[in-house]
Amino acid sequence: MPPTDPDQSAEPGQAAGETEHWLRSRGLPSFVSPRRLTSLLVARTAPFITLLSCVDLAGWLLDHTKVSLDSGAPAAGVAVLAVTGLGLIVLLLTPVAAFLCSGAWLRSFPRGMTVAGWMILAYYVAVAPWLAGHPPAAGSSPLEGTGALLGTARSAITAGLSLAATGLGLGSLASWSLRSAVRQLSALGELTTRALPLLMLVVVVSFFSRTLWEVTNAMSTERLAGVVAFFVVLGLIFIVPVTRRETVGLENTGPPLSRLEYLNVTTVLVLAQGFQVAVFSGPVCLFLTALGQIAFSGAVLDVWLGPGREQLEVAGIRLPVDAALVKTAVFLSCVSSLNFLISATTTASYRSAFYDPLFEDARQALEVRAGQLAPAGRKTGTEIVVEWE
Template sequence: MGDRDTEHWLRQHGLPYFVAPRARSRALLARTAPFLVFALSFDVLSSVVLEVTIDLDTVSASELTLALIALLLVIAVPVVPALLGLWTSRLLRSRAGAKRPVALVSLALYLVVDPLLFGALGFDDPVDTLGQNAAVAVAALALTWLGIGALLAWALRAALRQFGALGQLATRALPILMLVVVFAYFARALWEVTASMTVPRLVGVAVFFVVLGLLFAVPIMRKELSTLGRAPETEGPPLTPLERFNLGVVMVMAQAFQVALFAALVCVFLVVLGTLAFSDEVLNSWLGGHGDNAQVLGVDLPVRTAMLKTAVFLSCVSSLNFLVSVSTAPAYRASFYDPLLDGAREALAVRAAYRAGR
């Protein structure tokens, strides 16, 4: 594998600071093109979809159908641009001759067509949009040169790959928490607390659990990485502080995706369970003035807002427990933690060969 192939492999695995500094500006615009495609499609979709309000008086479909349509529209806003960005990245990897044309076209679309389209639709002034898009494009080029673009692109791909572990998470990790979580879920006092939480306060609670998780995960990851660096198969120049930081960030983010996916599973499980188990009479008695339904694009979802808040709160608690379990318990470490360490060993071996070749 030549130097360019190795550098591409390292960037693909979220390790841009393992690449020699002289190679950072190579094909810079082409490496930024997937983000420009993402930004362009996200601008268009978010401006159109989030301006939509479904008028229930003029639509004859059932409430459940309308709720599903509204949810799909909201989900499409981040998902479709992400898929388009990934498709652009794959196109540029498979067709080397397309790099420059695709990069120039994506830049022209973002800087020229996007502002004109916004102006024609009456969303914003074309000159203002051009200035904003130009600033975003310059920032994207700078961040790509610094290696942040490669790290973010890897994060997106890793997040999508984690969906492949959905079945394993559901069958192996969920049962260890369901007993405690379900008992807490049926406690009226918890519902009264979470129902009275504002959205910023609930976000603050979630951030608090994220910080606790980092305080637990980062020291463990540092210890594991120091052990890996001394392994015989990863012999090479000592890691620089920047390379060590880069590898640590990748490892922590990869584990964060597993925890986030588990939290989402718990949240969905609890919402479905609550919808089946709680009657309107019980919820009205428990919630009092906080018994309104969640809304998307003006459509009432068949889920109480308080139920979503309670599910989110318990999913945060469960995710911290899950993180501790997969990091310490042998049965879960082999399934969720050890593959991350195997990936780190491979990256260190590739780095050693890359440095030896140079």
């Protein structure tokens, strides 16, 4: 956080560091000097390593927990179920808190965050692989203990790649894009009342088509993932040229961008729009799944798809939802998302709610960069940041 008073005396290096920290937090690592880009590297990578560690712990907890609800004495089973559920909730909230609070903690306790980062890194590389194989499964051979060594090697490679990605600024780029999309969740009210009903007119008609259900039911998980990837590519083919044209108009603020800086600005804007589409597709998929649960009886689906339909299974838990219903909802949410992406960039009312705010953020960042590179006598980047903050 920059100083609240622009008239405070500050060393030039400190002011430049505050400005570059602000730019990095906006997903623009190419605007930051290499020396500051790698500062506090372990501490800045700690939230992601925490996420990986929590995922591993959650998997270990599910693998080693057996819940048996005995009708004669159900208390023990209920207690185990409650403790397991509480543990999973803690493992879910821990990385969320780490990502949300890491910025403030880094500014207030940089040395403590570095120590904590090294401890988390040591746990992930050295302790977690050993924990994954203990207690050993019944009948396991001593040779299976080498799995811990392989796990340590994999964890070390993953940690090294994570540190490299953080040093290159990929983490700040992705996190800012995600935060930009989440900040616009307030616009979902407008989306629900304006965009979603128009899209549903087209999508719901297709949703009640037997042919579509037969096609999606025959898709394997891998084939469905390929269809989703195909829609992602279509979206990129449309949005990348549009974003590049809009970015050219932003270059009027300050000195011309280098190729790397231009690529950085374009990438962060494309990612932010991608997260917007993901935020939009989630409610559409849930809406269609709920509609299918209400509208389609088992008898209808038996006639359409045949008996013995596959049920949805998540993490080994079988849910009372038809897999074909979820596949159809995912497919149609992809169609809706592509339609939304095109509308958000071409329709004036959608642009003002979803598209223009992203480019306003980029324009502000370029003004800060211009102030950072400004000659003496003009506002510095830190002073511009202070005005906005």
